[in-house]
Amino acid sequence: MTKTESNSSPWQTLESRDVYENPWIKLEEHQVINPGGSPGVYGKVCFKSQAVGIIPVDGQGNTWLVGQHRYTLDEWSWEIPMGGSPLGEDCMQTAQRELEEETGLIAGDVQQIMHVHTSNSITDEQGYLFLARDLKPGQQQLEDTEKDLQLKKLPLLDAIEMAQDGRITDAMSVAGLLYLALNRDKYPGME
Secondary structure (H helix, E strand, C coil): CCHHHCCCCCCEEEEEEEEEECCCEEEEEEEEECCCCCEEEEEEEEECEEEEEEEECCCCCEEEEEEEEECCCCEEEEECCEEEEECCCCHHHHHHHHHHHHHCEEEEEEEEEEEEECCCCCECCEEEEEEEEEEEECCCCCCHHHCCCEEEEEEHHHHHHHHHHCCCCCHHHHHHHHHHHHHHHHCCCCC
16 A cells, blocks of 8 residues: 555644534534644534435436525536435435425436545535436425525436536536446446
8 A cells, every 4th residue: 555545644633622513514623733744723624414416317318407596605506406414314315305305306216326525625524426217206395495496407418518518516516427427338228
């Protein structure tokens, strides 16, 4: 194993303290010695859920995006359906629930396609991406924070193009769509 692949950390934690906490996140501040041997401070955002993203694809090669105004960016964002999976809950169950809540679709077949770290320099959040197929109508049930949510049904290839040309900037959406662009041959019926 090379030095860059080692599981032992080159960081030394001297002291840690919780700075802020709410039902979704906790912010920690760590006094550290960095890999170069210098003292420093490191902030860490700890998530109380895992991110789950779903790419629904029907038999005709269409997918659904959700669009909404993102408070943190103060701008509109097109994304794949997604939500938070409480720690301890099966992410596949969360994926199925979020798909129906946001799009009104129920999937007969859900497969995990990726595991990602959403922003590993400042957060411990893990993301799981799923491909949902064998779709049938369900009932959309939007949360209060999603009341401005809009649905867009479009060919999967158009959504992939949006991820490639910058019209989709959400990291999980881009990762999942580009993964499918490169790996469609792995999924029967999507070649």
